[in-house]
Amino acid sequence: MWISDIHGHLSPAAALEYFDLWCHLQVIVLSQEPDTISWRWTENGTYSASSCYNALFTGSTSSKHWRLIWKSGAPLSVKFFLYLASVNRCWTTDRLERRGLPHEPACVLCSQHDEALHHLLIGCVFSCIIWHGILSWCCPEIPVPDGTLDFLRWLSSALDTIAMEKRRGLSTIAALTAWSLWRHRNAVIFDKIAPSSASLLMVIKDDARSWAYAGAKGLSNIILVV
Structure with a gap:
């Protein structure tokens, strides 16, 4: 032709x-x-x-703390959330605001500061109460995060201070706590529940025991399964 x-x-x-x-x-x-x-x-x-x-990996990127994320005993859905958090891809208020999307005017858990992922997971007053309750329950030797480090850097530092046999358990309970804070935040926004540290602590502890029963490695080294 x-x-x-x-x-x-x-x-x-x-x-x-x-x-x-x-x-x-x-x-x-x-x-x-x-x-x-x-x-x-x-x-x-x-x-x-x-x-x-x-x-296959040409042009790909990796999280700096990938081992903390993918080697914990948490379910895959929780690991995926932590990956999104590590690259700041969760739809918190600051990210919604930058894109002109509807958002709450302040953190729905404390109503004191603008919401960002760092604030939600480790800097919020509500989050500090949760971390204090969980760490005093299973790892009292670990200090409560004070917000000077982001979540994964704080966890990496905390793991260096405890015995080897407790490290996987700590990374798993930390993953569960961060994920539960995110879910509680979403329930406050979308289901209109009132923030409750007492009920969230109970949920996290019950979930931790269930994960341990299901075979999550390391959790039985730091929590009492009854």
């Missing part, structure tokens, strides 16, 4: 693609050498399974 004939046989979009391909082919010079196959992800052009696996 000649270029002059394609208008009556192809759609406008297909005709443009055809013409673009034709232009690219004009500069190709064929030789008598046989064709060869070269794998672009290795220096010698030879395919390997490991180079293919590494190529």
